Amino acid sequence: MIEVKELKKFYGNFEALKGINFSVEKGEIVGFLGPNGAGKTTTMQIITGFMSPSYGEIIIDGEKVDGFKTDLKKKIGYLPENNPIYNDLSVYDYLSFFADLKGLDNKKREIKRVAELTKIEDVIEKKIDTLSKGYKQRVGLAQAILGNPEILILDEPTTGLDPNQIIEIRNLIKELGKEKTVILSTHIMQEVEQTCERVLIINKGQIVADDKLENLKERNGRIILEVDKELPVEFFKNFGEVEKLSETKFIIKSNEDIRKEISKLCYENGILIYELKIEFDDLETTFRKLTSVEV
Numbered sequence: 001m002i003e004v005k006e007l008k009k010f011y012g013n014f015e016a017l018k019g020i021n022f023s024v025e026k027g028e029i030v031g032f033l034g035p036n037g038a039g040k041t042t043t044m045q046i047i048t049g050f051m052s053p054s055y056g057e058i059i060i061d062g063e064k065v066d067g068f069k070t071d072l073k074k075k076i077g078y079l080p081e082n083n084p085i086y087n088d089l090s091v092y093d094y095l096s097f098f099a100d101l102k103g104l105d106n107k108k109r110e111i112k113r114v115a116e117l118t119k120i121e122d123v124i125e126k127k128i129d130t131l132s133k134g135y136k137q138r139v140g141l142a143q144a145i146l147g148n149p150e151i152l153i154l155d156e157p158t159t160g161l162d163p164n165q166i167i168e169i170r171n172l173i174k175e176l177g178k179e180k181t182v183i184l185s186t187h188i189m190q191e192v193e194q195t196c197e198r199v200l201i202i203n204k205g206q207i208v209a210d211d212k213l214e215n216l217k218e219r220n221g222r223i224i225l226e227v228d229k230e231l232p233v234e235f236f237k238n239f240g241e242v243e244k245l246s247e248t249k250f251i252i253k254s255n256e257d258i259r260k261e262i263s264k265l266c267y268e269n270g271i272l273i274y275e276l277k278i279e280f281d282d283l284e285t286t287f288r289k290l291t292s293v294e295v
Contacts, residue, residue: 001025002047002151002181007056009042009205016042018205019056026150029177031196031213032185035291039205040185041081044153047183048078060151074102077144081155081185083137087129091120091139094128095146102147114142117172119165133160141169151181158191170195189284199283203291213283220281220289223252225262228272236262249275 002024009017017039024030034040045051047058049065049072058065063072086094092111099107115121118138123131128139137160144152157173158166173182173195184196192199192213199216201209209216223239230247239258243251252262259276266273281289 001061002183003059004043004047005057005059007043007046007058008054009039009046009051010054016205017053020202020205020207022200022207022210024181024183026181027178028198029173029182029184029196031192031199032183032202033192033199033287034202038202038291040202041155043202044078044155044183044185048076048153049073050078070103074147075150076153077146077149077151078153079140079144079155079157081159083140083159085128085136085140085143088127090125090127091115091131092124094139095142098143098146104147110146110148114145117145118142119168134162134165137161138165138169141172145176149180151183152176153183155185156187157184158186158188166191189282189287193283201287201290208290209286216286217283218255218280219286221253221255222279223254223258223262224275224277224279225250225252225273226275227266228274231271236265254278
């Protein structure tokens, strides 16, 4: 379990994180979203112990994160956004180097395991600088899961992958998430919808949403209604906020499915319904609204 408590980070006078709080349970795959500069990478680097907070703390399994605690670091696999890898090494030597840093036993067996999981067996002896961007990204992911860590922090893990590779890595992350805690940062909304159960959205250093994906998408619901005669807005006032699109077409804002109630009202008043449907914002629209981008 990860607990983030009152986390703040200052760069000079600039407050990058403004006292954020959240927790992630074992077995959760959480999408961590935010516009550029919102504080995502800073938060993830503090969780991994790479960077110290200005205030607040990170608790992992009841223990406070400290950049010098090696045993705690072994619990975390981290794939940074720009995937810094050593291009002059072969893939095997690169993974061997990190296996040594992590103090892993049975190094050869572990390298074979992560190579199979990330589908890089066919390039294991090649120098990294000869690989495509997609293969380099998979090598970075293989490094992150070396040692079978309990927590995975993945910053843009599918960058540079083709559609087939994206599906493979997405399925791998979902499989890993059955037993691990996963925090996944990405700008690809479809990636979050296909992979994550819960979403955190950060904007300007503050958490602006923390909810299950399904609940988040259903925050901004609306009923689209078209009838056969002119009606005043007040006719539907008991259902909530109403917007009149034309004399016979309306939008009723509601996060609940109230179509039966609307149908009953129309039937009792001899009103014929031409259209009656419920819509919700997709994740991208919800994200843009929460991060103050006009839609």
